[in-house]
Amino acid sequence: MTTKLERIAIVGAHGKIARLLIPDLISQGHEVVALARRDEQLEHLASLGAIPRRLDIEKASEDDFAAAFGRSDAVVFAAGGGADGDIERKRTVDLEGSLKSIAGAHTSGAHRFVQISVMGVDNPVPDDAGEVWSAYVKAKRDADAALRASDLAWTIIRPGGLTDEDGTGLVRLDTAVDRGTVPRADVAAVVGAVLRLPQSGGYQWELVSGASPVDEAVRDASDG
Numbered sequence: 001m002t003t004k005l006e007r008i009a010i011v012g013a014h015g016k017i018a019r020l021l022i023p024d025l026i027s028q029g030h031e032v033v034a035l036a037r038r039d040e041q042l043e044h045l046a047s048l049g050a051i052p053r054r055l056d057i058e059k060a061s062e063d064d065f066a067a068a069f070g071r072s073d074a075v076v077f078a079a080g081g082g083a084d085g086d087i088e089r090k091r092t093v094d095l096e097g098s099l100k101s102i103a104g105a106h107t108s109g110a111h112r113f114v115q116i117s118v119m120g121v122d123n124p125v126p127d128d129a130g131e132v133w134s135a136y137v138k139a140k141r142d143a144d145a146a147l148r149a150s151d152l153a154w155t156i157i158r159p160g161g162l163t164d165e166d167g168t169g170l171v172r173l174d175t176a177v178d179r180g181t182v183p184r185a186d187v188a189a190v191v192g193a194v195l196r197l198p199q200s201g202g203y204q205w206e207l208v209s210g211a212s213p214v215d216e217a218v219r220d221a222s223d224g
Contacts, residue, residue, distance in 0.1 A: 012079025065104025172210025
């Protein structure tokens with residue numbers, strides 16, 4: 001069984017995965033509310049057919065998030081401060097952005113929530129990983145834990161190493177998989193498939209390239 005979510009809000013909508021996801025969602029008949037903070041980003045998102053709305057993840061309050069979501073049925077958290085660079089942004093974007101999105105979804109009435117995370121963040125961080133990577137892993141791990149503790153219909157996708165290669169439409173999706181890589185296009189396709197399948201709520205999966213067509217992989221994982 002599939003479901004029709006009329007309007008889907010995307011936090012971090014100008015990221016690489018989100019920009020691949022938006023046309024897919026629109027082609028399926030969804031309205032997409034694309035949240036970003038810069039004028040040029042909003043203009044680009046509008047050109048993709050999305051409804052652009054300004055939101056500065058780090059400065060916005062929970063109420064600002066709820067107002068931006070409006071009457072959206074679902075929220076996709078696709079934002080990230082990156083695995084390199086400013087340690088502080090791992091907290092303010094990857095963790096606090098997710099927490100405010102979860103709260104905003106509750107307030108606005110969005111019942112479905114899909115979060116793009118990172119493979120392996122529950123594992124111990126090596127001593128030589130560096131402060132930035134350690135902060136990034138902690139932020140993602142804590143954001144995932146907060147979403148799992150919510151009463152939203154949540155799904156967490158934890159891809160392996162991301163590439164910009166063309167999507168193959170073939171993936172491996174399970175609670176735990178061997179490390180590997182996956183094109184961003186296939187991550188976007190999995191998110192789209194998850195949003196179409198109500199029974200995918202309440203699952204956390206790791207994702208790499210594999211041999212199963214995306215829709216089949218999501219259905220099989222949801223039946224597991």
